Amino acid sequence: MSEKIRIQDDLYEVVNGETLANLEIPADRPVAGGFSELDQNVEKILMNDFSAFAKGEKSTDIESVKDAILLYKKVLDAERRNKDGIKPALKLLNKIKAIKSIEDLNNNLDLAFEGLDLPVNIFVSEDMGDATKHSMCMVGPSIILPDTVYYKNEQGEALLNFYKQMVTKLISYTDLSDEEKVQYVEDTLKFDRLVSDRVKSRVEWADYVKCYNPMPTEEVAELVKPLDLNKILNGYYKENAPKVVVVYDPRCIKEFGLYFNEKTFSEYIHWAYVKALVSACGYLSTELKEISGSYRRALTGVAQDPVIEKQAYRLASQIYSDPIGVYYGRTYFGEEAKADVVSIVKKIIETYKARVKKNTFLEEKTKEKAILKLSTIEIKMGYPDSIPEYYNNLKLTEEESLFEAMNKISLFEIKRNLDKLNKKVDRTEWAMPGHMVNACYNPSANDITFPAAILQKPFYSIKQTISQNLGGIGAVIGHEISHAFDNNGAHFDENGNLANWWSEKDLEAFQALTKDMIAQWDGIEFHGGKVNGELVVSENIADNGGMAVTIEIMHNTEGANFKEYFENWARVWCQKAREEYIKLLLASDVHSPAKLRANIQPRNFNEWYEAFDVKETDQMFIPENKRIIIW
Numbered sequence: 001m002s003e004k005i006r007i008q009d010d011l012y013e014v015v016n017g018e019t020l021a022n023l024e025i026p027a028d029r030p031v032a033g034g035f036s037e038l039d040q041n042v043e044k045i046l047m048n049d050f051s052a053f054a055k056g057e058k059s060t061d062i063e064s065v066k067d068a069i070l071l072y073k074k075v076l077d078a079e080r081r082n083k084d085g086i087k088p089a090l091k092l093l094n095k096i097k098a099i100k101s102i103e104d105l106n107n108n109l110d111l112a113f114e115g116l117d118l119p120v121n122i123f124v125s126e127d128m129g130d131a132t133k134h135s136m137c138m139v140g141p142s143i144i145l146p147d148t149v150y151y152k153n154e155q156g157e158a159l160l161n162f163y164k165q166m167v168t169k170l171i172s173y174t175d176l177s178d179e180e181k182v183q184y185v186e187d188t189l190k191f192d193r194l195v196s197d198r199v200k201s202r203v204e205w206a207d208y209v210k211c212y213n214p215m216p217t218e219e220v221a222e223l224v225k226p227l228d229l230n231k232i233l234n235g236y237y238k239e240n241a242p243k244v245v246v247v248y249d250p251r252c253i254k255e256f257g258l259y260f261n262e263k264t265f266s267e268y269i270h271w272a273y274v275k276a277l278v279s280a281c282g283y284l285s286t287e288l289k290e291i292s293g294s295y296r297r298a299l300t301g302v303a304q305d306p307v308i309e310k311q312a313y314r315l316a317s318q319i320y321s322d323p324i325g326v327y328y329g330r331t332y333f334g335e336e337a338k339a340d341v342v343s344i345v346k347k348i349i350e351t352y353k354a355r356v357k358k359n360t361f362l363e364e365k366t367k368e369k370a371i372l373k374l375s376t377i378e379i380k381m382g383y384p385d386s387i388p389e390y391y392n393n394l395k396l397t398e399e400e401s402l403f404e405a406m407n408k409i410s411l412f413e414i415k416r417n418l419d420k421l422n423k424k425v426d427r428t429e430w431a432m433p434g435h436m437v438n439a440c441y442n443p444s445a446n447d448i449t450f451p452a453a454i455l456q457k458p459f460y461s462i463k464q465t466i467s468q469n470l471g472g473i474g475a476v477i478g479h480e481i482s483h484a485f486d487n488n489g490a491h492f493d494e495n496g497n498l499a500n501w502w503s504e505k506d507l508e509a510f511q512a513l514t515k516d517m518i519a520q521w522d523g524i525e526f527h528g529g530k531v532n533g534e535l536v537v538s539e540n541i542a543d544n545g546g547m548a549v550t551i552e553i554m555h556n557t558e559g560a561n562f563k564e565y566f567e568n569w570a571r572v573w574c575q576k577a578r579e580e581y582i583k584l585l586l587a588s589d590v591h592s593p594a595k596l597r598a599n600i601q602p603r604n605f606n607e608w609y610e611a612f613d614v615k616e617t618d619q620m621f622i623p624e625n626k627r628i629i630i631w
Contacts, residue, residue, distance in 0.1 A: 008618035012598040015570040023576045028306035030581035033574040034594065035454075039437040042453045046328060046435060047313045064391040065327050068320035074402040075312035081402060082285045086173040088403040089280035092116075093174060096273045102265055106228040109235065113411050117141065117275045119260040119268055120224055120253070122232070124420045126444040127246070128212040131496030134420045136233070136242040138220065140199045140252030144192045146299065146588045148201040151193065155583070162298045164189060167274055169291050170281055187270035194259040194267075198252040202588045203535045208443075208488040211248040212498055220245045224256045240422055283403045301578030317435070319409055322387050325433025325451065329383025333434065333452035337462060338382045341455055341473060345379050345448070348477050351556075352549050355631060361509035369501040373484055373494040378427070378447035382455070383434030390416055439476055441483035443492040448480045458571045467554065467561040471568035474550040475543075482545025482631055486538040487514050513630045517541055520628060521600065526593050527579065529586045536592045543592075543601050545631035551607050562611035566602055573598040604628050 007014040016033075025032040026040070052058035053069045054076075060066065092115050099105050112118050120138055127135035144163050150156030164185060171181045204210070221229040233241040247253050260268055281292035286308075293305050305311065317324050356362070356370045394412050396405050427447070431440050434452045441448050450473075457464065460473035483489045490510065493499040502510070517540050522533025533540075547569070554560040575594040577585075586593060592600070602608040603620055604627045614621050 006618070007612055008614045008620055010599065011566060011570045011602060011620060012573065012595045015567050015598075016574040019574055020576055023574075025576055025578060027303045028310065030300035030302050031575060031577040033576050034572060035437050036575070038453065038456055038459075041456075042328070042435050042437060043310070043313065045332065046317065046324065047309060049327075049331075050313050050316070051309065060327060062323055062327055062387065064320055064323035064387055064394075067391070067394065067396060068316040068324060070396050070398070071319060071402075071405060072312045072316040074396075074400070074405055075315055076308060077402070078286050078308060081283075082287070084401065084403075085285050086288065088401060089277065089284060090175060092276055092280070093273060096269065096276060097176075099269055102226045102262065105265075105269075106226075106231060109228070109232050112232075113414055114407070115276045115279060115410065117272050118232075119227060120256065122229075122245075124417050125246075126425050126496075128209075128444060128492075128498040129214065131444045132425055134423065134425060135214070135244065135246045136217075136421060137246045137248055138253060139248045140256075141195050143196045143199060144189075145196070146202075146584060148196055148199065149587065151196045159295075159298065160189065163295045166291060166295045167278065170277055170288065171274065173288065174277065184270040184274055187267040188274040191259070191264065191267040191271040194264065195252075198255045198259060200249050200252070202590075203532060206535050206538065206590050208538075209491045209498065211246075213247040213250050214244050215247050217241070217243055217245050220247060220253065223253050224260075226262075227256075227260065236418060237421065242421060280403065283406045299580065299584055301580030320391070321433040321436075322384070322430070323391055325430075325435045326383050326387050329434035329452040333382050333455070337455055337460070338452075340462060341450065341460060341477075342379060342381050344469065344474055345381070345450075345477050347553060348474065348481060348549055349374050349377060351553050352478075352481055352631070355549060355552060359631075361513075362506050363503050366502055366506045369493070370485065373446065374481070376446055376494040377481065377484065378445065380430055380447055380449040382450070382452040384428070384430050388429060439480050441480040441489065442496075443484070443489045444496040446484065446492070446494055446496045448477070450477070450480075458568055464568075465561065465564055466557055466559075467564040468568040470550045470554055470557075470560075471565035472572050474553070475546040475569055476572070478546030478549040479542040480546075481549070482542040483538070485545065485631055486541040487511075488538050510630070513628065514541065516628050517544065517630065520626070521592060521596075524596060524600075526586060526596065527582045529583060531586070531592060531596065536590055539591045540601075541630055543597060544604060544628065547601050547605060548629050548631055551605055554607070562607050566608060566611060569602065570598040 005013045005017065019033065023032050029036065029040075049058060050069065050072055053060065053065075054073055092111075095108070095111055095114070096116055099108055109118075119141060121141065122136065122138050124134050125137050127133050145151060145156050145159055150159065167185050167188065168181070171184060174181070176184065217229070217233065230241075278292050281288040283289070290305060297303070297305070306314070353371050353374050356367050356374070359367060362370065394409065396408065400408065427445050430449055431442050432438055432449050432451050436451045437453045439448070439450045439454055454460075454476070455473065458468070458472050459476060460469055464472070484492075490502070491498055491500070493501050514537060518533035518537050520533070521531050521536060521540055524531040551565070554562060554565055573594040582593070585591070591597070599620060603622045608614060609621070
């Protein structure tokens with residue numbers, strides 16, 4: 001621990017100062033420490049295994065892991081990709097170029113399965129109103145910059161210029177004329193700006209509940225004319241086409257005609273060409289891949305792409321995430337640890353119930369519904385018992401190039417998603433694979449997922465004290481459970497359905513506390529920017545709830561040490577990041593900066609002040625009437 005700064009003034013720096021001073025950010029990553037360090041360790045372990053599998057030095061009986069190794073080898077075959085250059089992508093690009101009118105587009109909608117981006121995105125997801133079924137959903141196109149607010153500042157203009165330079169380099173490899181190359185790039189930026197004026201901002205997306213806007217398909221079809229939505233849906237689903245579409249971004253869809261019409265069509269098709277080009281280059285020659293990654297590197301401040309072996313592992317790990325997660329769990333995760341953490345989860349849930357019973361702003365009926373929701377939370381710990389069956393249907397061949405293999409995978413995933421529409425939701429599917437260093441709560445399933453990879457120091461270890469584990473994995477578990485009662489999760493019932501189970505008075509009281517949480521964080525200065533309290537409120541409510549419930553358990557734990565608790569809470573948030581990445585997260589991430597997560601929440605709890613004798617003159621002091629505890 002650092003001795004230069006008092007813990008009463010900066011918990012984060014005292015606990016992490018020495019580590020941060022010696023921490024180096026890898027050249028191919030935007031961040032180091034905390035979650036990232038564990039992720040690096042898991043990556044190193046699995047990369048060694050992948051190398052051994054590829055060389056025949058090691059074997060596995062998981063068939064889909066063998067398929068992952070085949071994809072891994074294709075990435076390693078740079079010689080073949082370099083020989084082919086841009087050629088594999090030209091077939092699709094020329095098909096897009098040949099579309100000269102909206103009528104042509106409506107007659108070639110199948111190109112969406114090959115890599116053409118339509119002027120709207122349609123996909124299938126769980127229905128928020130009935131979590132047992134799926135619904136057809138629609139959003140507007142994706143934009144180039146990370147958020148709409150970037151289009152109004154200098155940082156955004158600089159990034160757009162960088163993107164323009166990247167695309168100008170990539171398009172020079174195509175068979176377009178020189179005049180066309182210039183026009184395509186200019187039109188891409190024009191169309192992107194048209195779209196950016198209409199899609200949701202990150203703050204708007206953070207209000208997840210407002211995504212649920214079911215509308216009759218015929219009404220949506222009228223809104224998105226002249227695009228023929230009925231032809232898309234009837235062509236794929238025949239007589240089983242959906243009668244309702246859930247519009248996630250209603251303003252964008254209602255203003256569809258302002259960015260997609262006869263006058264803007266050429267800009268759209270040139271945008272679609274460029275999008276397909278950028279996407280394809282990630283699987284072409286090493287030169288094209290390096291250029292196509294330059295914008296992402298500029299966004300995050302990363303100096304260089306990872307070595308090819310790491311690229312190969314990361315792509316295979318992404319595509320075959322469930323099988324690799326199961327392999328990792330079976331190979332490296334101990335059942336003793338799993339049983340211990342499950343017992344911590346159950347204790348936290350029971351403590352949460354007790355806290356709800358003592359809650360002062362909920363009516364009894366609302367408390368009963370909250371307790372019912374807690375009682376029905378499903379715990380997914382470590383890794384799944386089995387691998388989803390659909391992986392057996394995704395078969396690659398030795399002869400396919402990387403580009404061809406990725407096209408096959410993309411088509412497979414699009415159809416797999418669309419085919420869910422008239423099927424019941426499979427609640428056995430995991431939201432995260434076993435080798436991911438993360439955790440989550442799914443409001444539509446009312447379940448919490450804790451992959452095996454996060455169950456390591458400093459979050460958790462059988463060798464750590466109970467106080468350290470409660471300040472680490474315990475607070476994370478409490479955080480995920482608290483998402484069931486944040487400003488989004490609170491709108492879903494115990495079955496995962498969007499339903500109002502609150503009295504009007506209860507909801508008003510909760511919303512007032514939510515506003516207090518927004519105000520506590522809003523405007524905090526950090527690395528030249530300011531925290532947007534509205535953007536990060538759901539995660540801050542979850543952090544607050546996770547700390548509250550584990551502190552209560554601490555009071556009922558023999559030998560509990562609050563100093564160890566708060567120190568490990570700060571330790572898990574240890575992070576060193578590149579400036580570009582910090583600014584990106586500050587503007588677009590629903591999580592508050594790691595240092596602030598470590599330092600702000602403890603101030604809401606009396607135990608912090610007692611543990612370290614924090615006085616009014618100390619920087620980590622806030623008056624009692626400013627302290628917030630929601631759950």
